[in-house]
Every structure is written in C-alpha cells, then in structure tokens.
Amino acid sequence: DGGITQSPKYLFRKEGQNVTLSCEQNLNHDAMYWYRQDPGQGLRLIYYSQIVNDFQKGDIAEGYSVSREKKESFPLTVTSAQKNPTAFYLCASSLIGQPSSYNSPLHFGNGTRLTVT
Amino acid sequence: GESVGLHLPTLSVQEGDNSIINCAYSNSASDYFIWYKQESGKGPQFIIDIRSNMDKRQGQRVTVLLNKTVKHLSLQIAATQPGDSAVYFCAENRGNQGGKLIFGQGTELSVKP
Numbered sequence: 470d471g472g473i474t475q476s477p478k479y480l481f482r483k484e485g486q487n488v489t490l491s492c493e494q495n496l497n498h499d500a501m502y503w504y505r506q507d508p509g510q511g512l513r514l515i516y517y518s519q520i521v522n523d524f525q526k527g528d529i530a531e532g533y534s535v536s537r538e539k540k541e542s543f544p545l546t547v548t549s550a551q552k553n554p555t556a557f558y559l560c561a562s563s564l565i566g567q568p569s570s571y572n573s574p575l576h577f578g579n580g581t582r583l584t585v586t
Numbered sequence: 587g588e589s590v591g592l593h594l595p596t597l598s599v600q601e602g603d604n605s606i607i608n609c610a611y612s613n614s615a616s617d618y619f620i621w622y623k624q625e626s627g628k629g630p631q632f633i634i635d636i637r638s639n640m641d642k643r644q645g646q647r648v649t650v651l652l653n654k655t656v657k658h659l660s661l662q663i664a665a666t667q668p669g670d671s672a673v674y675f676c677a678e679n680r681g682n683q684g685g686k687l688i689f690g691q692g693t694e695l696s697v698k699p
Binding site: 510511579 | 620628630631635675686687690692
C-alpha cells in the first residue's frame, strides 16, 4: 500500500533539546510539506519542498529546519529556538501538476504529537 | 488579513439527515479548493476537490458547491452517518502565491444516532 509514514506517533522531549520528526512517502510524489496543528485550529505551513535538495519556508518556519536529501524523505527538526513546540505535526505530499498551481491534493500522514516539557 | 474561514465551528445533525458545511474565502485569485475530513488523532483525509472553472462537483454522497461571486464554498453530505463525525476543513490553493494551500479552522460535525 502506498502512503505516508510518520514516526513516532507520540514524542516527548525536555525543553532545550532538538528533536527530529520522520516522514517517509512511497507515493513517488515530488512535493512534501510539514504542517503544524494546534488544538481547535487549522493547519499552518512550516516548510515545503518541491524537489530534492531544495525547500522553502512556509508561514511559521522560525525554530524549525528541514532537509530533502531523498525524494521519499523529508525530516523536520524542531529546534530549541522554537518557543512553543508542543503541537500535532503533520507531513504531506503531492504531485506537482501542470501548470504548477494545480497541484494534486495533499496526502497526509497520521501525524506526530510532540510534547515538550 | 486574508483567510479561509468557516461560518460555524460545530454542526450537529441527526443520522440520515443531510449536512451542509460552509466555508468563506477572500482571495479572488484562488483557483482550486479542497475539502478534507480529519478524525481524532489522524491526519486529514481528502474528500473532494473543485477547480475555479466549475460550480459544482459530486462524489459519493458528497457534493461541493463553489460560488465565486460571493467567494463561498460548501460541502454537502447526503444521508449523514455516524462515521461522518469528524472535523472538516476547507482549503484554498492560492495560484498567485506559488500554489500555497491555505486551510480554514475547521467545522466539527457530530452525528446523533
């Protein structure tokens, strides 16, 4: 079955520590995304990547970093600089359509719930 | 600022009734709209999409209506079932912003048996 795998499902860290969230997809999608979801709110874009070795900041990139060394992988590091890191993190992927604005719908993983104390 | 918003944060319906979830958007350059369903503890799941050159699109038990004049989007679910209980998000693709997808805050649909 093709899909997006996020691991782990729950993650606990002490304040001041960096933590890396894993996201792997076997859908052969070009683009990958990281969103953050806070309780009762919509999704906010952290970073996205449309091609290997390239990525762009989203709306709330401060305190986060990413890499895209392989097409199928897009790990997100939550650094100690992120002031409010406790949240539900969602990874997604999509094809890049033509024209580029008509992307295919995003396919989401089942998220990682990060708690920092 | 510009945003995708929802008219109602919660919606409660009786099993078997039809549900209508509404969404307003403000960016006239948005060219593609998507509805997602999110169950508790899971990622959003694609339901249906519509491009801006269409007014209506139907899927299995779901219909999306787009009114570009008033920048309004709705999701209709026919014969709502308990399994439809979830949070529903609309999202708009802003074509003039590199195809960035902007999500609304969500409507929680509760189906009473």
